[in-house]
Amino acid sequence: MLIEESKKSKIREKIEGFLKSEGLSLVEFKLFLKGNSFAVRVITDxxxxxxTINDCARLNKLIFSYLDEEKILGDDFVVEVLSPGIDRKLTTKEDFLRVKNKFVALWLNTPIEGKEYWEGRLMDIEEKDLFIKGKKQLLKIPLDNVKFAKQKLEI
Incomplete structure (x- = not known):
């Protein structure tokens, strides 16, 4: 069972429209087989x-109703609407803006001051640089030097 790219694009565009009308951004969209049924997974924030969980539940009903009425995936499908979670990978400038003033962990391509791993509070984001307040200093880290980054829980 395969789905045509045009149908997949149509579903994605409709979902993006629903999200935009709610002030949400699409983080990830997947359409895949789950057993003998299609599954639509939407990660949004x-x-x-x-x-919130209530936001996800409301969107799930909206997307399910649309797919059920249009019969794009037939009668047997599931819809999953999820939040990205705190351990979501930070990749874009928008991702970093979302966690400004929060605690982050960064793994670097090229070491700064001999270290490939830094953590601290994300104080500012400029066009091509992040400013991280570590335990003792404020670091300027070029965005293109970040191999992997994620928000960390503060305890």
Missing amino acids: YPEGGI
């Missing part, structure tokens, strides 16, 4: 973060 507000640009500043903070999506």
Whole structure:
């Protein structure tokens, strides 16, 4: 069972429209087989973060109703609407803006001061640089030197 790219694009565009009308951003969209059924997985959040379980449930019903009425995937499908979670990988400037003033962990391509791993509070984001307040200093880290980054829980 395969789905045509045009149908997949149509579903994605419709979902992006639903999200946009709610002030949400699409983080990830997947359409895949789960057993003998199609599954639509949508990971979404507000640009500043903070999506709730109730938001996800409301969107799930909206997307399910649309797919059920249009019969694009037939009668046997599931819809999953999820938040990205705190351990979501930070890749774009928008991702970093969302976690400004929060605690982050960064793995670097090229060491700074002999270290490939830094953690601290993300104080500012400029066009091509992140400013991280570590335990003792404020670091300027070029975005293109970040191999992997994620938000960390503060305890």
